[in-house]
Amino acid sequence: MRSNPFSESVKRNFRYLMDEYGFRVTSEGYSPRTMGNSALVLESARVGVEIVLDRGRVIIALGPRAQPKGTWYEFTEAVRHFAPEIGEDYFRPHDDPDQRARVEAQVARLAGLMRCYCGPMLRGDFSMWERTRKSTAAAWSG
Numbered sequence: 001m002r003s004n005p006f007s008e009s010v011k012r013n014f015r016y017l018m019d020e021y022g023f024r025v026t027s028e029g030y031s032p033r034t035m036g037n038s039a040l041v042l043e044s045a046r047v048g049v050e051i052v053l054d055r056g057r058v059i060i061a062l063g064p065r066a067q068p069k070g071t072w073y074e075f076t077e078a079v080r081h082f083a084p085e086i087g088e089d090y091f092r093p094h095d096d097p098d099q100r101a102r103v104e105a106q107v108a109r110l111a112g113l114m115r116c117y118c119g120p121m122l123r124g125d126f127s128m129w130e131r132t133r134k135s136t137a138a139a140w141s142g
Helices: 006-013 015-021 076-083 099-118 129-141
Strands: 026-033 037-043 047-055 059-063
Touching: 006 015, 006 026, 006 037, 006 099, 047 099, 059 076, 059 099, 076 099
Parallel strands: none
Antiparallel strands: 026 037, 037 047, 047 059
16 A cells, blocks of 8 residues: 555644544545545544545544534634634645645644644534534625
8 A cells, every 4th residue: 555645644743633632543545646635534432523635735624423524614614713813824735846745734734723723622512613604604695
């Protein structure tokens, strides 16, 4: 099996999920033929976190394991709720010509944001979920 640098980066940078919150990797996928797209799912007893590399961009969703992944919370929405001062540029890849370094920087940055701002959700407290979704919908509707 070929090495998956993204998977190794996620496991290293998100190690605190396993050590502090009891998460484990439950699913791992890698497609070297499609631009190295990858996905990992980490789960605790109550919470799931899906971390995807899609065309060089890292995308994260998290939510209650009891709910379908398609309804999970988009990580950027969660961070905007807890830290509205963080701008959109913080979630985008840097302009590093070395793709591996660019992805590693994204993973490290997002792992730090999750650790800093998403503790309640990582423990299974999604009480702010509906309030945040409603405020996001209101902001989009103008």
